[in-house]
Each structure stands twice: as structure tokens, then as C-alpha cells.
Amino acid sequence: MEVVNTVENFAPRVLAWFDLHGRKNLPWQKNKTPYRVWISEIMLQQTQVATVIPYYEKFMESFPDVYALANAKQDDVLAHWSGLGYYARARNMHKAANMLVDELDGEFPASVEGVCELPGIGRSTASAILSISRDVQAAILDGNVKRVLARFHAIATWPGEKKTENTMWDIAGYYMPNQRCGEYTQAMMDLGATLCTRSKPKCHECPLMDDCAGFATAEPTQFPISKPKKAAKPVKSAQFVVLKSSSKVLLEKRPASGIWGGLWSLPEFDSDASIILEAEQRFQCDTESVTVLSPFRHTFSHYHLDIAPSLISIANGVSFCVDESDKYRWFSMDESLELGLPAPVRRILESVERGDTLLI
Template sequence: MTDRFADKLLTWYDQHGRHDLPWHHDRNAYRVWVSEIMLQQTQVTTVIPYFEAFMARFPTVHDLANAPVDDVLSHWSGLGYYARARNLHKAAQQVVEEFDGEFPKDQEQLESLTGIGRSTAAAIIAQAFGKRATILDGNVKRVLARYHAVPGWTGQTAVLNRLWEHAEEHTPDERVRDYTQAIMDLGATVCTRTRPDCETCPVSGGCRAYALGETTLYPGSKPKKAKPEKTTWMVILEDSDGRILLERRPPSGIWGGLWSLPELDPAYGPEELSEACEQRLGMSCGDPELVSGFRHTFSHYHLHIQPARLPVTGSTKVADTAQQRWLHRDEALALGLPAPIRSLLTEPEQAALL
């Protein structure tokens, strides 16, 4: 049975869809997979330069699997949600070790790879192999929630199950590669989160939310919860050779596995920072110079960062280890750094507050 939704969507895609994205060229499972992971919670325009640089450095799954994780993270720096990069690296190693470097074409086997869920596995099957598979990423959820007027937040199991049913119902047997791109494009360019362009939408004639004049009600919003506020000192410790001390963050959690600046308890006052550095790191430091603080927002809390520069005036007990390194700025910038830390190390000197 012909599905009018898919039929109209494909006709629209032929004229208005995106046909020339970088991962459409030399299309294979590896390139599709990397693009899908990068596109999670990130817009296409942001992803394109990262994808091209990533492919230049890691052109095959073997190149990615064999690369140091620091190299992978450095090419991810600025994209955020760094667990994606760590999972990407681990999954590449799984593909090489468990599947002889060939991505499986089976949904269940793809989902066995680290960081690949149901929708991402389906996208790889449809986009790379041209086989019928049903996707349900953020854009698709929004399109289908409006088209069928499905109430509720898409993070709720019952709502998600209904959307999966609708997604399966509309996925065609033919041109599935074009269809999956088309429905993602529709959500990204027409059925947008705010101010959807319903007048140009190819499926608005059957859209229940549009007929009701209530497109803004679908999908339902996530229940709001106030984000907690946290504060930390970040110290830029510079020795007599002009090197800065960096510390690797734990493998899980915020900025997991990335290199960052040492942190000190916010309970310390500015005049206590030198003593705190000696207690925690075993080094003598001069007076601190505070620079403009800023707030960085994570998915579940706000972090107020107060940076301070301290010259190291004596010998230090801190030697290079797997978790700590003394590096010149250009060396530091070659590592995987969180975007705020990269900015602190690259922006011009800011006016001191002390």
C-alpha cells in the first residue's frame, strides 16, 4: 500500500532536500556512522567542518581504531558531548577486532557496538546499505509528533513507543535511503522546533497539529527542573620554562578523558590559592592573578569557572605522568581540550581583577 506521507515527502526531497552533504560522497558505513554520531544534538552546519577534518585525519575505521584516544578527542574538541568521541573510538576498535574491519549489516550486531542505538543503527543500514530500516532521531520525533498530534514529552516510554510505531508505518520499502534523509531534512529545515514553516511543508495537508492550529504544542516539552549551580577555581600554573600544567579528567563524567586545568575547592579565597596549590600539588607559587570568570552550562548543571594565573616560583613535585603534563601552550592546544579551556589558553590576556 502506498503511503501518502512518504510519497509526498520524497517528491519534496527531490526538489528541496539536501543531496550534497560531505557524507553523501564516497558513501560507506564508516562515513555514515561518523556523521550520525556527530549529528547527535549538533546542527549540520556545525558538523560539516568537523566531519571533513575528522575524515582527513581518520579516513578509515582502521585509522580511527589505531589512533591514540587523545588524537581523537583533539579532533572532537568544540563539538561537545565528548562521550560520543570516546564511544566512537571504542566502537571502531570493536569493528576491527570483532568484524574484521567491516561494519555489520544486521541491526542487532550494529547495536552491539558502543554508542550505537536503535535509530543510529537503522540510519547506517538505510543510508550505507540501502536496506529498509526505521529511524527516529530528534528531527523525526518532532515531525511525527506533530503530524499525528502525539501528546507528551518524547522522552516518556509510552510516547516514544507510539512514535516508533508511526515511524515504522511510514518507512517505505523503496528509496529508503532518500526517505531517511528526507524526513531528517524536513525536521531540520521546515518542521523546526520554533516557527515551523507549515505553508511550505509537503505533508501539512495531513498534519493533525497543523489542522488544529497547535503545532507549538507538539512534541510536548520536557518537564523543567532547575539546574543546580556549581563553582570551581581553575588555576593556570606556569613554570619558569613557560609550561602550563594540565590534568587529564576521569574517563567518565563531564569532559571525560579530556585534558583540563587543575581545579581547587571554591571555598578557598583568592589569597589562599598559593597555599592551596602547595597543599594539593606540592609546589610553591607566587601571588595569583585573577582573570574574568565565566559560566559554562552542561546538560544538567551550570558551572561558574573562576580562572587564576599563578607563577610557579620553586621546584615542583609534579612530574609528567599519564594524568598530568607540563606543556607549552602550542603543545597543550594539540590535545583534546574542552572548548572553555581552549579559549582560556588561546584568547589574549584579559585584564587582571587583582
């Protein structure tokens, strides 16, 4: 598709701005390799830079290269991911690391198409990996770049529509220079993250302002066009139980797929269940006391989950619930908090450890 209404000096202006104002000291910008850039790009999906930095640094200490990641247990990888959310990202990274080691001698493919064959990597992420680490001329179209281009050209349709997305890929490719490709990719990310922000863009600091069609409308924040609204998110509910015996708590390994796949979690009950009766029947235990913890809401991308947690102290030790399937296992509180846990489960366990409970 032919790109129209473009400007010829787009990339030089972006690069000149980057030379003066771009971010150049982020952890993944040092010793740039495909592996290091890959980990950062996956972590930065749906997650702010400030949040990612400590996770990235700890992850690199434990898994400094693709071989270390491939040889790690998935539980260890998930433990390092605990709190970042969207845990399929971590599971796919572990699978991709094994593919790279087993099939490609630890080397990333040379083409965008080849990198896209790895689990969890799409076109934009593959392009970012290769352009930033190897200076390959491959345009990206992440959220920041979409926002910059949609505003610059005042694109009046939602970028999630296939036709609009294809047009934006054409524009991104048109502006991609044939030199300093990695720096240009980083510059476009930085421009969107620091100037062309969602709600309060700093238009008068932007090197593209004079030719920006969105700025010319006097309402640049109307671009990109928002996704058509859906109905309100449904609300689900569940009861989580901290089953405690002495200093140990019982955790349940989640199935490999689905929400929180592969993570350790708390036993879950239907919201209308009698937790004492069901816990005693399910786990063949004798209840000593029940403490109701403060309820809270956890929000996923597609629904809200209202969680009602409870703490049940039991009398007959930790000899039960450990079977050959290893679905249930007893952990000390310190051990449990080192595992890969869903964020709301970690919140509950930390609350119990602090003694922040509501006794009913």
C-alpha cells in the first residue's frame, strides 16, 4: 500500500532529538545482545520501565544467557516473574530458550520471520530484538510507536483494525532509516514514552511538532482513536484458603495452561461454599480456628475477580495432602514467598505473615 502525506526528514529529526534527550543508560542498553534485548522487550510488554528495571536486573543475575534460562526449572523462572503478571510471557520465554539451545545452538535467527517462530514473539518484538541488538533495518510497531504515528498522521480509525494496522506498518517501514537502525528504534520508543504520552503530550518539546497533523487539530490526544467500547467487565468471585499447620502453609500447583498457569497458588473454593466443611472433606483435616481476611478485588484483562480469603488453622499436622502428583505441597512461609506466586496470592500470604487479619 502506498504511503501518502509523509515527510522526508522524519528519521533525521527523531535521531537528532534522541542524541540530545533519549534514554541511553537503561540496563538492557548495556552490552546489547539479542538475548538481553529479548528479555527486556518481553518484560516491557504491558509493564512500565520503572517496574521492569529491578525485575530485569535480578533476572539477568540468575539467567545471564540463553543457556542458563534453558537449563532453569520453570518454577524458578516463574518465581523471578512473580508480580509482573501475564505469566504466559515467562512460560513462552522458557520454551523459546529451550528451542534456541536445542535447535539453533543458542543463536537467534537472522531474520524477523525466523525470530517470530519462537514462542511468544510477534513481528514488532522480533524487529525490536534484531534492530536494537544487530542494527537490522526492521521497523517496529509497539504501543508507543503506534501512538506517535497515529498522531503525526491524524489517523482517524482504530489501530486495532487490520486495515489500519497494515497502513501503520507501511508508514513505520517507510520512515525506518537504513543507518542507525537500533538507535532509531529506541528513539521512537522513547519519543512515545516521554513526550508523545497518552494524556499529556509535551508537543512543544517534540521534534515532529511542526508537521504533526494531530497537533494541528488542537486535540492531539484524540489520536490514536480508541477501541470501540465493550460491555463492562464481568465480575467473578472465589474464596482462597490459607491452610496453616504450625509454621507451614499448603499450596496448590496450578495447571500448566490457563490463568496463572504453572504457578503455586492457594486452594480455591466456590464463593458459596462452606469453607470449613469443604476444607475438612477435601483435605481430611481437623479445623482449630478460622480467621476471615480482608476481601479485595483483582482485575484481569477480561474480568474482575472478587477474592474472599480465609486463614484456617488445623490440628493434625502436615502429613496429608502430599501425593505422587505433587499437586499439593507444604511450604514454610519464607519458602512460599520465594516461589512463583500470582500477585493476589502473594498479597494474601504477606498479609498473613504481617498479621493483618480481620477476625470474625
